[in-house]
Amino acid sequence: MKTTLGVLAVGLLTSGLMAAPVAASASTDFYLLATTQTSAVEVAEFWLGDSGANLTNATPYSVQTVIDKVILGGPYSADGKAGVVPPVLPPDDAGGTGDGPAGTGKVFFVGADGQPHWCTGTAVQSQYRNLVATAGHCAYDTQGPGGGLDKWVFIPGYSAGTAPSGLYVGKTAFTHYDFSSYNDYDRDYTFVTVYNGVVPSSSGGLVDTGRLVDKVGAQGLAWNQPRDSSVDIFGFPAGAHPDGTHPRTGDTLESYKGRMSVARAPALKAEELNTVDSTFAGEGSLGSSWLLRYDKSSRAGYLNTITISVADTDLDLRYDRSFSPYFDGELASVYSDAGTQWSGSIVVP
Template identity: 65%
Template sequence: MAITCSNYRRVLPSVSGDDEMKRTLVALAVGLLASGLVAAPAEAFSVKTDPLVSSQGAAVEVATFWLGDGGANLKNATPYNVQTAVDLALPRGGVSPDNKPVTIEPLPPSTSGVVGAKTPTTAGKVFFIGADGQPHWCTGTSVQSKYHNLVATAGHCGYDTQRPGSTLDKWVFVPGYSDGTTPWGLYVGKQAYTHYDFTTYDDYDRDYAFVVVYSGVVSSPSGGLTNFGRLGDNVGGQGMAWNQPLASSVDVFGYPAGPHPDGKRPYTGETIESSSGRMTTATVPSLKAEEFIAVDSPFTGEGSLGSSWLVRYNNSSRMGYLNGITVSVADTDRNLRYDTSLSPYFDGELGQVYSDAVLLWSGAILPA
């Protein structure tokens, strides 16, 4: 799967509080995957990227933190409750493609062990330490990439909005997580990518992140760590789609766990859940979000942040195209039950963040 890259330059502005400076100049030209890709548009914005660990040795320490003591920290983590719900989501707003539509074909897993799975093995939990110093989790999804090492999630499940400009600590991805198990290994985050406007201006229309992960590890019988191979080889990777018309149907996969406003808890957060609905546009005043999309979904907010929205999902292959990521939920009819999930619209600016992330190689954290 060949990727070609042209030289490009990012120009970062000095930070100020003026929202009129939200767009900064940058010349971007990146060739994408040969299978179904076209060049992304040149847009006036910058990609924000930051390391999640300082070295492979530090990555080993992160993996040991989560897998040690029988995975106690995984089991004790709680669903992230930052920006999980909004008071008002208006059924209006405008989203429009900024260039031609782009689709990237899914990556089927190379292992046979996923046969028989009823939900996408690409879905899993991302675990991290929040600003409160406690272990938390969101939902994440393995997506197609050159090095089979990329995870998509909500921007505020990669970057800490309570500590502006900072990434979340001890970030890992566990695909297929269920009841404390790591059936397809644990993958330590190496580098995070998001839109500059999200971390600098709290622009929730850009609340998405892509994280390059190291190859997986599992606990060994001796209590140490054992290599487990690349993420995409083990579970595959969902395709990508941006600058698309709103789909008539989209399947949502995540780990909802929190309560509805009425206090009821229909989900445990221990296993992957799914829902489906039609996409519409939405405006969220509390987030100053004018380019959101919405889907009918009964998911509660806590735990489902980062849930994948897959268009053209195939129940047999469990593959589709990522075209949305849950960043919040809403109770639009005010009956004290969440009924809507919300996502930024995927346009060419998201495509450029993704295109930068797919070019980074990671490798393993342990010797072969």
């Protein structure tokens, strides 16, 4: 279901509580994912049931992963003052993926092909501590009739079909109007509000694990930063280079450090992308976090953008660059709309 602009009351939860209305500014589109307690529980059971079979059988999302033609360089600059939202350090007992960034994990969903897929996702600080950032087309269905991808969840610290810090069902996805309406990949980002986490109980039900950021911490957010900033990229690259070498499974969180520059991709209607010289393989890299001023000891930094595509720019049959949207004031507006939306629990007391 797609709704643009204005305010929408998303209805009654089966627990009897009225969900808060969703408000969006002129630059924001939002898409309802699981809007009731019943539907959210069904989504959680789809992924956690049968010992996590749908999780382990999911494959990396490959939609719009590779750009065929890119033009390096460009004049684009910030559209306003630089801004940041500070990170939230993870609690001492927070689960995680090795010693990687706090709140990094995988988002899972069912694509237009009816099959389970995944991208990388990152917990971001917000008012209700319930926000996940990823690529826009890892939440909005560009291959189907539009609207949010089905059965969308986030699992921080995902490992081998398990949810060590809980599974978080998506409630509402917020993206930029230019992306959902005009396929402008300069705006290929999304923020998804998630319900409290859940894990299976010994009796076969679900146990509430609390709010996402309370459980695992969160990265900060930065926009209108210098285009030549150095960033640490974290994700789960999978697949092989076009020549078949350097295969990756996507099971391990990997990192890469690089300095950003500007690029254009006419096929994506993108005139102001960020790019980094990167060896991350194609499939599985979607949604990877580009963190500014990342501190390994605290596992925290500032999300400065996310991977939306890769390319073989020198035509040597090896992916050599990653691409991302530039986070500017338009991004900050979408984030602001998403960050004021409460989610709550899907477990009835």
